[in-house]
Every structure is written in C-alpha cells, then in structure tokens.
Amino acid sequence: MTSETMPGYNYAYLDEQTKAMIRRAILKAVAIPGHQVPFGSREMPLPYGWGTGGIQITASIIGPEDVLKVIDQGSDDTTNAVSIRSFFAKTAGVATTTRTEEATVIQTRHRIPETHLTDGQIIVYQVPIPEPLRFMEPSESETRTMHALEEYGVMHVKLYEDIAEHGRIAKSYDYPVRVEGRYVMAPSPIPKFDNPKMHDSLALQLFGAGREKRIYAIPPHTRVESLDFEDHPFEIQKWDYACAICGARDSFLDEIITDDRGGRMFVCSDSDHCARRVGEDS
Amino acid sequence: MYVAVKGGEKAIAAAHRLLARERRGAPEIAEISLDQIREQLSLSVDRVMSEGALYDEDCAALAVKQARGDLVEAVFLLRAYRTTLPRFGYSQPADSSRMHVRRRISATFKDVPGGQVLGPTFDYTHRLLDWSLAGEGKEAGTEESSGGDSGVGVPSPMPRVLDVLGREGIIESEGSGDDHEPADLTRQPLDLPAGRDVRLQNLARADEGFLLAMGYSSQRGFGSTHPFVGEIRMGEVEIEFVPEELGFPVTIGEITLTECETVNQFIGSGEARFTRGYGLTFGQGERKAMSMALVDRALRAPELGEEKKGPAQDAEFVLYHSDNVEASGFVQHLKLPHYVDFQSELVLVRGLRRTVREEESGHDI
Amino acid sequence: MDQELLRVSGLTRYYGSRVGCRDVSFSLWPGEVLAIVGESGSGKSTLLSLLSGRLAPTAGDVSYRDRDGRWLSLPNLSEADRRRLQRTDLGVVHQNPRDGLRMRVSAGGNIGERLMALGHRHYGRLRGAGLDWMERVELDPQRIDDHPSAFSGGMQQRLQIARNLVTEPRLVFMDEPTSGLDVSVQARLLDLLRHLVAAMGLAVVLVTHDLAVARILAHRMMVMRGGEVVETGLADQVLDDPCHPYTQLLVSSILQA
Numbered sequence: 001m002t003s004e005t006m007p008g009y010n011y012a013y014l015d016e017q018t019k020a021m022i023r024r025a026i027l028k029a030v031a032i033p034g035h036q037v038p039f040g041s042r043e044m045p046l047p048y049g050w051g052t053g054g055i056q057i058t059a060s061i062i063g064p065e066d067v068l069k070v071i072d073q074g075s076d077d078t079t080n081a082v083s084i085r086s087f088f089a090k091t092a093g094v095a096t097t098t099r100t101e102e103a104t105v106i107q108t109r110h111r112i113p114e115t116h117l118t119d120g121q122i123i124v125y126q127v128p129i130p131e132p133l134r135f136m137e138p139s140e141s142e143t144r145t146m147h148a149l150e151e152y153g154v155m156h157v158k159l160y161e162d163i164a165e166h167g168r169i170a171k172s173y174d175y176p177v178r179v180e181g182r183y184v185m186a187p188s189p190i191p192k193f194d195n196p197k198m199h200d201s202l203a204l205q206l207f208g209a210g211r212e213k214r215i216y217a218i219p220p221h222t223r224v225e226s227l228d229f230e231d232h233p234f235e236i237q238k239w240d241y242a243c244a245i246c247g248a249r250d251s252f253l254d255e256i257i258t259d260d261r262g263g264r265m266f267v268c269s270d271s272d273h274c275a276r277r278v279g280e281d282s
Numbered sequence: 283m284y285v286a287v288k289g290g291e292k293a294i295a296a297a298h299r300l301l302a303r304e305r306r307g308a309p310e311i312a313e314i315s316l317d318q319i320r321e322q323l324s325l326s327v328d329r330v331m332s333e334g335a336l337y338d339e340d341c342a343a344l345a346v347k348q349a350r351g352d353l354v355e356a357v358f359l360l361r362a363y364r365t366t367l368p369r370f371g372y373s374q375p376a377d378s379s380r381m382h383v384r385r386r387i388s389a390t391f392k393d394v395p396g397g398q399v400l401g402p403t404f405d406y407t408h409r410l411l412d413w414s415l416a417g418e419g420k421e422a423g424t425e426e427s428s429g430g431d432s433g434v435g436v437p438s439p440m441p442r443v444l445d446v447l448g449r450e451g452i453i454e455s456e457g458s459g460d461d462h463e464p465a466d467l468t469r470q471p472l473d474l475p476a477g478r479d480v481r482l483q484n485l486a487r488a489d490e491g492f493l494l495a496m497g498y499s500s501q502r503g504f505g506s507t508h509p510f511v512g513e514i515r516m517g518e519v520e521i522e523f524v525p526e527e528l529g530f531p532v533t534i535g536e537i538t539l540t541e542c543e544t545v546n547q548f549i550g551s552g553e554a555r556f557t558r559g560y561g562l563t564f565g566q567g568e569r570k571a572m573s574m575a576l577v578d579r580a581l582r583a584p585e586l587g588e589e590k591k592g593p594a595q596d597a598e599f600v601l602y603h604s605d606n607v608e609a610s611g612f613v614q615h616l617k618l619p620h621y622v623d624f625q626s627e628l629v630l631v632r633g634l635r636r637t638v639r640e641e642e643s644g645h646d647i
Numbered sequence: 648m649d650q651e652l653l654r655v656s657g658l659t660r661y662y663g664s665r666v667g668c669r670d671v672s673f674s675l676w677p678g679e680v681l682a683i684v685g686e687s688g689s690g691k692s693t694l695l696s697l698l699s700g701r702l703a704p705t706a707g708d709v710s711y712r713d714r715d716g717r718w719l720s721l722p723n724l725s726e727a728d729r730r731r732l733q734r735t736d737l738g739v740v741h742q743n744p745r746d747g748l749r750m751r752v753s754a755g756g757n758i759g760e761r762l763m764a765l766g767h768r769h770y771g772r773l774r775g776a777g778l779d780w781m782e783r784v785e786l787d788p789q790r791i792d793d794h795p796s797a798f799s800g801g802m803q804q805r806l807q808i809a810r811n812l813v814t815e816p817r818l819v820f821m822d823e824p825t826s827g828l829d830v831s832v833q834a835r836l837l838d839l840l841r842h843l844v845a846a847m848g849l850a851v852v853l854v855t856h857d858l859a860v861a862r863i864l865a866h867r868m869m870v871m872r873g874g875e876v877v878e879t880g881l882a883d884q885v886l887d888d889p890c891h892p893y894t895q896l897l898v899s900s901i902l903q904a
Contacts, residue, residue, distance in 0.1 A: 048611030153764025172626035
C-alpha cells in the first residue's frame with residue numbers, strides 16, 4: 001500500500017484542530033461510559049447518515065502504522081464499506097485488511113465481527129440515532145434530563161408494552177443496554193445477537209453519530225447489560241440452519257433468496273469469518 | 283454452488299464512469315462552462331452559496347456543474363469543501379446600512395426616503411414562457427432593460443425604513459445590548475434552548491423550501507404574527523477584516539446580500555411596540571430572506587410570551603430539521619443495505635406468527 | 648408539631664407584576680384533606696403548582712416531612728431529589744386525565760411506570776400490581792392492555808388515580824378531579840376517592856371551584872380570592888357559617904343555583 005496522502009489535504013482529511021476537538025470528545029466519552037458527548041461534527045465528503053460519525057472518529061485516531069478494516073452488514077465488500085475503505089486509503093494511505101485479527105481499527109456498520117476482539121484493537125461503530133429514548137420522547141431537552149437524572153422508567157414501560165402486546169420484547173436490533181449500571185445506551189442497529197459481544201470486551205469501543213453530533217464510548221472490561229425483565233430475560237436470535245458455505249451454527253446468518261419460487265439459503269453475515277472457516281477446513 | 287457476492291469495488295467504479303458520461307450529456311452539445319453558470323444561472327449560484335455557507339461564486343458554479351444541476355447535492359459539495367478550508371478568523375460585522383443598493387422596497391409606506399427601487403425582479407413579470415429566450419446569441423438588454431437603472435439616482439447610503447419607526451420608539455430595537463460573542467454552529471453543535479444568534483445562523487443555512495413552508499404555515503394561522511415587509515434591500519456590501527499584524531480593519535472584498543426586515547405583531551398595551559423579524563442571504567435570495575424573517579419572528583414566541591400554535595414556533599422542530607445536507611443524507615441513507623436488521627425483524631415476525639399459529643392449534647411451545 | 652406532613656409559610660408567586668398568590672401559610676397533617684376553593688383567577692391553581700413542586704415560589708417556603716421524619720424544603724431540593732419525591736411520596740391528579748397519563752401506553756403500563764422507574768423488574772409482578780390496582784379503582788382488570796383513549800373520561804380519571812397511588816404516596820394533590828364529568832360519574836368517583844383516602848391514610852390538597860365536592864371530601868377548607876386566603880377553617884363550619892363576605896357570597900350563590 002502506498003502511504004502518499006492526497007495533495008492539498010491534511011492526513012486523513014480532517015485538519016489537526018478538528019481531530020483534537022474530536023479526541024477531546026472521545027476522552028470525555030471514555031471517562032463516562034455510555035454517556036453521549038456532543039461534538040462539533042463537520043461536513044464530510046460522504047453524506048450524513050452514511051457513516052460520517054464513524055469516519056470522523058476513525059480519521060481522528062488513525063495513523064500510518066494502523067491497519068484498517070471496514071465492514072457493513074458484516075461484509076468487507078458491501079458498497080459503502082468499499083467506499084469508506086477507499087476514502088481512508090486515499091486520504092491516509094493506511095494499510096487495509098479484511099482479516100479481523102490483523103486490524104488495529106475496525107469501522108463497522110450494523111455488526112460486530114464474530115471473531116473475538118483483542119487488547120489493542122479499536123472498533124468504531126456508525127450510529128444513526130444515538131438516543132435510545134428518542135422514539136418514546138421526541139424532545140432532546142427532555143431526554144438529556146432523563147439521562148442526567150437516571151430516569152429510565154419510560155424505557156422499561158416500552159419493553160413492558162411489547163410483552164403485553166406480543167408476549168415478548170419486540171426489539172431485534174439496536175437493543176438498548178445499560179453501561180456499568182448507569183447510562184442506558186443505544187448500541188447502534190447491530191442485531192441483538194451481537195449485544196453480548198459488547199460486554200467485558202478487550203477492545204475499546206467507540207460510537208460516532210455524525211448527523212446527530214454525538215460521540216460515546218465503552219472502554220475495555222466494561223459491564224454492558226441488555227435491558228430485560230427478570231421473568232423475560234434477554235435472548236439472542238437462533239437459526240435452525242447452519243451456514244450453507246462454512247457450516248457454522250453459531251454465527252449470524254443472512255438469508256439469500258435464490259430463485260423466484262421461494263428458494264432460500266442462509267450464509268454467514270461475517271464474510272471474513274466464513275472465508276476463514278472454509279480455508280481451515282479445506 | 284452459491285458464492286458470496288464480490289465485486290463491490292468494480293461496481294462502484296463503473297457507476298462513477300456512467301455518472302461522468304451522464305453529466306457530460308450528448309457530446310455534440312457544447313460543454314457548459316463555469317462562466318455561463320455564474321453569469322446566466324446566478325440565482326442557482328446564489329442559493330448554493332447561501333445554503334453551502336460559503337461565498338465563492340466560481341466554487342458554487344463548479345458545484346452546480348458537478349452536481350448536474352441538483353442544487354441540494356451542490357450545497358453538499360460546497361459544505362464539504364468548506365470543511366477543508368483554513369480559517370483566519372471572523373470578519374467585522376457586515377454593515378448593510380452602507381450597502382450599494384440595487385434594489386430596495388418597502389410595503390409599510392407608500393413612499394420612503396430614497397424611494398422604492400425595483401431593481402432586477404421577477405415580481406411584476408407575467409409568467410409567460412418567453413420563446414425568444416430559446417434561441418442563443420440574443421443581444422442583452424434591448425427592450426427590457428434600459429439605461430439609468432444601475433444605481434444612478436439611488437442615494438448611498440440608503441436610509442433604513444425601520445429607522446423611521448425606531449426614532450418614534452414604536453418598534454423594538456434590534457439587539458439586546460448584552461454584547462456577547464455570537465455562537466458559531468460550524469464549530470459547536472446545536473444546543474437547546476438556542477439564543478437568537480444561533481437560530482439566525484441555523485436559518486441562514488437552512489433549506490429554502492423548508493423555510494418557505496414554515497413561513498407560509500405561520501401566515502395561515504399556525505401561529506400568526508401579522509407580518510409586514512418593512513424593508514427588503516439587495517446590493518453589495520464591503521467585508522472588513524482586522525488582521526492581527528495590522529490591528530486595524532481592511533476591506534477584503536465585497537459581497538452581494540439580500541436583507542429582509544419585517545414589522546410584526548405588537549406587544550404590550552401601554553408602551554406598545556411593533557416587533558421584528560430578520561432574514562439574510564448571500565446573493566439575490568428574496569424568497570429565502572423573507573421566509574427566514576417570518577420563521578425568525580415565529581421562533582421568538584416564547585420570549586414574547588406568545589402561545590405556541592404551530593410547528594414554525596417550535597424551535598426544536600424547526601432548527602433540527604432545517605439543514606438539507608443532514609436531511610438529504612439521512613433520508614437517502616435508507617438506500618444503504620439494511621438486510622442484517624431486516625433479517626432480525628424477519629426472525630422476530632416469523633417467531634410471533636409461529637407462536638400465534640401454535641396457540642390457535644392448541645399446541646404448547 | 649412534629650406530626651405535621653406539610654408546612655407552608657409565606658408562600659408567594661408573582662408573574663411579572665401580576666400576583667399569582669401571596670403570603671399563604673398553613674400546615675397539613677397526615678390523612679387530612681384540605682380543599683382550596685375559589686373562582687378562576689383566585690390563585691388556587693398557582694398555589695397547587697407551588698405545593699407540588701412544579702412551580703418555584705418568588706418568596707416563602709413549602710416543607711415536607713419525609714418518611715424518615717426529615718424536613719425537606721421543596722424549592723431547595725435538587726431536580727433529581729424533587730423528581731424522586733414526586734414519584735414516591737407525592738401524587739398529582741390533573742384536571743384533564745390526558746395530562747396525567749401516557750395516552751399511547753396501556754393501562755397496565757401506565758400503572759406500572761412508577762414502579763419500573765423505581766427499579767422493579769419482574770413483568771409478572773408488575774402486571775399483577777396493575778390488575779390489583781385496576782380493581783381497587785373499580786376498573787375492569789380485563790382492560791389492562793387497553794389504551795386510555797379507549798376509556799371514558801371517568802375511567803381515565805380512575806386510571807390516573809391508580810397510576811399515582813401505586814407507590815402508596817403520603818400526599819396527593821388534586822386539581823378539579825371531577826370537573827367535566829357528568830353528575831352520576833362524579834358522585835361515584837367522589838365515593839371512590841373518599842374510600843381510598845380513608846383506607847390509605849392519604850393527605851390530600853384538593854383544588855376545586857365546586858363547594859359540594861369540598862363538602863364531601865374535605866376536613867378543612869381554605870377560600871382564596873385575588874391570590875390571597877380570605878378564610879380558613881373546618882369545611883363544615885366554613886360552609887355552614889361563613890365569616891368573610893366573599894365566602895358568604897360563594898356559599899349563597901351555590902344555594903341559589
């Protein structure tokens with residue numbers, strides 16, 4: 001990989017003052033796990049809603065020695081992951097990889113890799129709506145007060161309503177969690193299947209919402225618990241099938257429609273995990 | 283056997299090549315130049331500068347060309363470019379009283395010192411498609427424009443209409459005199475409650491269509507403020523900057539501005555006074571400046587003790603949804619793959635349906 | 648002296664130069680029902696908002712004795728402490744039930760919310776509390792999953808009461824709880840309130856313009872006019888033998904009607 005950056009632009013696109021401002025916000029976020037820190041989000045060359053928060057975090061922490069992996073829906077090859085990866089290759093000249101264990105920084109949209117993350121890795125999540133209470137309380141001033149005063153009754157009311165209506169909690173992604181027993185946090189639209197991976201992780205987890213202008217963080221070895229009721233405990237999704245390519249029974253599976261008569265097959269969402277398993281077996 | 287889809291990178295490269303071809307259009311047609319856009323589509327350029335929050339006519343013209351005429355896309359390009367520009371500091375406040383006025387009208391008085399100067403306006407045109415414009419090479423200014431209308435006889439500086447009311451003490455004065463440094467939305471995120479300085483900056487960058495609708499709603503009873511146009515003025519204003527090394531202001535150039543001041547519903551009974559609304563755009567942007575003034579005034583409802591009757595008076599609603607770069611990004615992000623979350627929902631919904639079917643057929647899980 | 652529940656001294660609130668209420672002082676004992684009566688504009692609603700901590704006074708104090716016997720000055724509490732007190736020890740029944748209920752949440756969710764805010768995490772028991780309380784306010788428990796919009800005005804009011812009483816508060820503020828309801832519905836609701844107040848030993852501050860409501864529910868009464876208290880005493884005494892000319896006017900106009 002070349003390490004030439006784009007002429008006329010600073011390393012990783014953002015100027016140093018902006019990076020410093022974002023790092024200060026990150027430090028604040030790490031000091032208060034799960035608390036949303038406002039920051040002066042900049043317009044980026046990719047649109048709001050397409051990962052600008054994650055991109056700004058990555059741009060602020062990445063350096064020439066880093067190795068970057070970018071995934072979307074668990075795969076390195078989805079269009080937006082390709083677009084973001086090439087953005088950093090162009091502006092930071094950084095080495096990129098598809099192998100989870102080789103990456104120092106992983107930027108992700110909507111999934112956590114199946115491979116366990118280790119000490120020294122940073123995972124950067126792209127977040128559309130950072131406020132977990134948003135759909136129950138549209139007012140920003142009110143939700144800020146609720147977080148400050150630890151008033152989370154309305155969150156459990158929502159879960160109660162789900163059980164009353166559906167017999168179970170009806171949130172299957174962006175499932176709210178409580179961090180270190182204090183802040184209720186939106187983990188970004190990862191499937192609830194991935195929630196347990198956030199708990200007591202060895203890696204540093206950073207969350208960026210560019211359009212909403214918030215950063216939050218979970219430092220390594222932090223307690224992260226999915227909200228539930230004692231008699232309706234949190235459960236992850238299960239499939240009755242194995243991956244059609246690698247045979248995995250414990251990874252998140254994508255459903256592929258194979259013909260127009262309802263034929264379907266199930267395949268690992270994490271493309272790197274799947275490819276590695278196939279490589280090992282053959 | 284099914285192989286995981288690859289080739290996203292190649293697909294994107296091909297899409298970009300196709301885009302470039304579409305942008306160019308039929309090759310036998312002359313390529314449009316930045317000069318042509320700047321000169322002949324100047325109102326597009328003006329809008330892109332205002333919402334892009336960057337005064338540079340050539341950059342804006344390039345953005346319009348690159349965006350193939352999609353002005354919201356062009357605004358995005360300009361904003362992203364703006365992020366990369368180094369910042370020297372803040373200029374002195376622009377003094378619109380010293381504007382070289384090219385257009386100035388007032389609806390509150392029949393005649394005013396300085397006169398009603400119509401300037402270049404669509405206002406009294408008949409909206410009939412003019413087929414003579416379909417040809418090219420037409421000589422500029424044969425019938426429509428005549429001599430003597432580029433500032434001859436227009437006093438400079440042009441006295442302000444609202445100063446007339448101000449001298450009588452019958453209109454509130456602008457500025458609370460608390461002299462605090464205005465906030466900068468390009469550096470700090472929006473925080474509520476937002477002061478008037480923050481609101482005005484947000485509205486200055488806001489989408490014209492959105493503000494137009496909000497302003498319109500305030501006229502139709504969703505929080506009415508009885509607006510009158512006190513003054514609209516358009517023309518060139520000098521921008522001054524104080525370089526640290528010199529310590530005194532120097533003029534760094536001049537820009538075109540459109541300014542709108544409205545006179546609104548009075549407050550108080552004994553010491554009754556009219557209230558104000560304010561709008562400002564780069565270039566010629568009257569519809570936006572007027573809409574901005576209407577919404578500015580509507581958002582002052584809490585401070586003036588007025589009941590909130592419509593969304594135009596709701597700061598949280600207006601200020602969080604006014605930016606078309608944010609709005610466009612988030613609306614269009616729905617095109618991105620969401621199949622993992624959709625898969626989660628499929629699993630959930632299939633589970634719910636299975637439970638119901640099992641209950642109906644008397645089976646226990 | 649140290650058995651009082653609420654101590655109000657010199658409570659005053661101005662809106663700019665306009666008087667909301669001025670110089671109100673009284674005490675309230677556990678289990679006591681105090682009615683504040685007056686016409687609109689008398690300042691009774693302002694006073695209720697000051698007492699329940701939803702409005703800050705311009706001058707004066709409202710002190711509440713908590714379950715541990717400590718006196719807490721409500722205007723000087725932190726926002727967090729005030730909100731917690733409002734969830735545990737105090738209740739507010741609004742005139743319009745829509746102001747005191749979550750209209751898009753089921754009856755059971757409305758009743759359980761305070762418990763959930765306090766950390767209760769067992770769905771079955773929360774639902775049990777909902778069923779229990781619906782019975783106690785004479786609502787059909789089968790309707791526990793219905794939304795308040797499906798209930799009549801009187802039923803919504805009962806639901807609002809249940810939502811407040813589920814944490815067994817010691818002091819409840821009620822703002823015209825029966826207005827807007829038709830006469831027979833009112834009568835049954837008053838009956839329920841009287842029963843609950845007695846059964847739970849609730850202290851109540853009740854604002855009403857309806858002297859009949861005051862007579863049925865209240866032990867003591869305060870008459871307000873123009874932001875000031877003009878007369879106070881035992882409810883029956885004030886109603887049967889009013890001293891102040893304004894009170895006499897109020898009482899007699901009811902008899903006329």
